[in-house]
Amino acid sequence: MSEPVSPNGRRALDLVPKAEGKQTMKQFKSDQEVRWCPGCGDYAILAAFQSFLPTLGIRQENTVVVSGIGCSSRFPYYLNTYGMHSIHGRAPAIASGLATTRPDLSVWMITGDGDALSIGGNHLIHALRRNVNIKILLFNNRIYGLTKGQYSPTSELGKVTKSTPVGSADAPFNPVSLALGAEASFVARTLDSDRKHLTSVLSAAAEHQGSAFIEIYQNCPIFNDDAFEVLKNPETRDEAVVRVEHGEPITFGPDGAHCVVRRGFGLAVAKTAEVDPADIVVHDAHDPDPSYAFALSRLPGENLLHTPMGVLRDVPRPSYDEIVRGQLDAARTGKSLDDELDSLLYSGDTWAIV
C-alpha cells in the first residue's frame, strides 16, 4: 500500500541480507517458556509477530529485537532472533546505536506505555525526530503491568489504581498524536486481537525507511481488563473503530453509515447519508503536512469512540543513519587506516629533537 522508498530511493530492508530458503514460523520461536498471565494480549502479538517474521524474507540472524522493561518487554526472549532486554525506557537509545552502526540489520523495538512514554519519553521522541531506522512497537495496555497495576501516562483521567485510590489527576497522552508531534515519518495504530490488521501494519512498517511507530492496543486482563472492549465487542466495534486505508474514503459503521469530513481546522465524524460524497475525506497517509494525520489522531472522543486504526502517516524522510553513514563514506580516503593514523598523529605543529 505504501510508498516505502526514502528520498534517496532506498528501501528499509535493502541492505539486509536475504534468506536463502523458505522460512517458517517455528524457526523464529525460542525454546523459552512464555510467561505472561493467561489471556494477556501479549500472546496474540507474539504469535502474530512470529508468523510475520518469515514473510520478510531476510536472514534470521539479521533481525534484532530490543526492548525496555515491562511485561511487554519480555518479548525478545520468546523469539529466536538476536535480542536484547535492556533497561526501563532506554531501548530507543540502545536500538539507535545499533541501527546506526549496522545497516545490515532489521531492528525492532518493543516497549510499553510506561516504558516508552514515562521513563523513556525523551528517548522516544528523539528517536522519532532523528528518524533512525528502527521499528517501534508500543504495547499500550494503559497501565503498568509489571509493577502490578499503577496508572500509566495513557491511563484515562480519574483512573483508580493502587497508586491513585481516588482517581488519577493527570491527563493522558495520545501516543499517536505525540509521535506525530515528534516528527515521526511512519505512525500507525492496531489492535492485539486483530491478527490480520496487526500483520498488515507490521509489513508496512518493515518496509518503511526510517523510524516506524506502531501503537498496539493490548489488553491486560489482570490490571486493566477490557480497556479496549469497545473496539473489540461486535456490538460496539463498528461504531468505534475508524479504519483508514491509504487512498480510500474514510467511512465506517454498519454499511459505512459514518464518515470523516473536514471541519474547521480539523476533522469530524458525520453521517454518510447527510454529506456530499465529495466531502468525505480520502485517507492520504503520504500527506507531507502532519496536521492531517494529527487531526485524524484527535478524532476519538471519550471511551475510544471513533478510534482510527491503520497507517495514519507514512512519508519519506531521510533517516539519521543513512545521513551519518553517508558522511562517513564521503570522508573515506581509500588509504590504509594505519597510514591515516600516522598522518593524524604527526599533523599540526611538530618539531624534531635529535
Add this chain to the structure above:
Amino acid sequence: MAKQVRQLDRVVIRFAGDSGDGMQLTGDRFTAESAQLGNDLSTLPNFPAEIRAPAGTLPGVSSFQLHFADYDILTPGDAPNVLVAMNPAALKANLADVPRAADIIVNTDEFTKRNLTKVGYDANPLEDGTLDSYAVHEVPLTSLTVKALESFDISKKDAERSKNMFALGLLSWMYNRSVEGTEAFLRKKFANRPELVEANVTALKAGWNYGETTEDFAVRYEVKPAKLPAGTYRNITGNTALAYGLIAASVRAGLPLFLGAYPITPASDVLHELSKHKKFGVLTFQAEDEIAAVGAALGASYGGALGVTSTSGPGVALKGETIGLAVMQELPLVICDIQRAGPSTGMPTKTEQADLNMALYGRHGESPAAVIAASSPSDCFYAAIEAARIAVTYRVPVLLLSDGYLANGSEPWRLPKVAELPEITVDFATAHNHENPDGSTAFWPYLRDPETLARPWAIPGTPGLEHRIGGIEKADGTGNISYDPANHDTMVRLRQAKVDAIARDIPDLVADDPSGEARVLVLGWGSTYGPIGAAVRRLRDNGHHVAQAHLRHLNPLPANTEAMLRGYDKVVVPEMNLGQLSQLLRGRFLIDVIGYNKVRGLPFTAGELESALEEIVKNV
C-alpha cells in the same frame, strides 16, 4: 641601546585578562612558539564557566599559565615569574599568586577610575605602593596598539582587540621566541578578513619592537631548548590526546569507533575532536542526554563496534544504570569521565579527582567495572588505548578518568609510531561452543574463556548464534533467565573474578626511588602525577629520600600493590578529593596511609606538596 641577555633555565608566565581579551589564544600562541623552540613546557588554562561574564569584573577574568624550561618539567609551575595583567580585575585576581620581585606587565590604559572601582580598588594599585616590591612594567597596551594601527581601515574596536597580539609580541621579544609561527597562524585564522590579518600582524610586530626600543625593558631572557629524548614532538592537550587514543584503539582493534556524547564541560572537546575524524569511520552521536549517549554506545558495542561515551561527573551519575547493564550483559564499553569540581554543577571549569568513588562503586548491586586513570595530557592517549583494550578483551565497562586539568592543559608529546602501539585483539564468536548430551551443538552466550573469563562476543548477523541477553540474571553458561539463588551467587562472583583477573594482564606498580633508601612512598593516581613528581624531585635535591609510585589502574589494582605499600614505613596519598583512594587502600589492605587532600578546583602546586611531604619524610 644594546640589551642585556640573561640565561634562565625555566620561566613561568601567566597571561591574565578579561574573558574577551583573548588570553587563551595568546597563551596558546606563546606555547606554540616555545614548543617550536624546543623548550619543555606545561600549561594551565583557567577560565570562568560563563562565556562572557560582565567585562572588567573579577568573575570575568581568564588566565593562561605556561611553564617552559630547558629541562623536562612536570607541572605548569606553582607561581608565575611574570604576570601580564590586561586590566585591574586581572591584577587583583592574580596578584596573590605572584611572588615578590616578579615581573608584572600591566596595561595602564585599563586602570581607569571606573574599572578600578568595579573590582573594589579604592586607590590605584599602580600608585599607592601595592606593587612596590614587584618589578612593574607599565605599558599602555591598548593605546599603543591603536596608535600602531592608525593607518588601518578598521574599527577602533577591532584595533583595540589586537592588543593581545601586541602583548604577545612584547613577551616574544622578552623571551626570544620567533613570531613567525604566529604570523602564519593569523594569516590562516583571518583568511577571509585580510584587513584583520595585517592589523594583528602589525600589532604583534609593534609589541616586539616596543620591547626592542623602550628602556623599560632592559633585559632579554633566553631559555635554551630542553634536552628531551630524540623524536618528533607536538604539543597536545589531554582531550585531544584522549580522542586520538580512541581513534588509535579503533584502528588497532579493527573496530569502528562509536562515540555517544552529550555536551558538558570539560568533556565536550572529545566530542568535537572525534567528530572531525570521519575518515576513520568514527561515528559521533550527539544524544538527547547522557543516558541516551551511553545507551547508544552500548547498542553499538552489541553490534560489534567500539562503543564509547565521554562526559563529566554529572553525566556519569546519569549513566550508572546503563553501565550496570553493560556489567550484566558483559559487553565492551568505555566511559570517559573528564572530572570537574562537584557535586552538582560545582565548578564546571575547575579540576578535581572526586569521581573515583563513583567510578568504582556508583552503581547498584555488585557491579564491578575496570577503572583506569590518565596521568598527564599526552598520557590520555595511552590511557584511552588501554581502556579500550581492557573493555574489548574482557567484555567489561571501563571507566577512564581524566580531569579538567589534563583535558585543557598541554605538554609536548613525543609521537609514537603506529606499529609500536599496543595490539588489541578482537575475537567475535562464530560457532557453537557447547555440546548437548545428545551430541548436537548449541551456542551458550555465557560460557567463558578460561583465561580471561570473558564470555563470547557474538554479534547480530552471525548465523546460528542467535541468542538473547538482558539485565535479568543469567544462568551460568546458557545465559537463560535465572532466579536460582546459588546461580546468582555464582554469577556475582564470576563477574567480580573476571574484573579481578585483569590484574594478571597489567604491569606491576613500579616505585621510583633513585637512592633505594626511601622509607616514605608517595602514591598518586591521575593528574597529580606532575605535581607529585616535581615535589619529589625538589625533596631529593634537598637530600631527602622519598619514593614515588603512580597508579594507572585503580580497578583492579596492580597485583603487587599491597606488597609495595608494605615495603615502606609510611605511604602518603595526595588526592584532589577528601581521601577516596586512601580509604580504598585502608579498607583493602589495612594499611594506614596518610592522605594529603585539597579540593580547591586547582591542581596541587609542587611547593605545597614539597612542604607537606618534607614534614613526613623528616619525621619517619
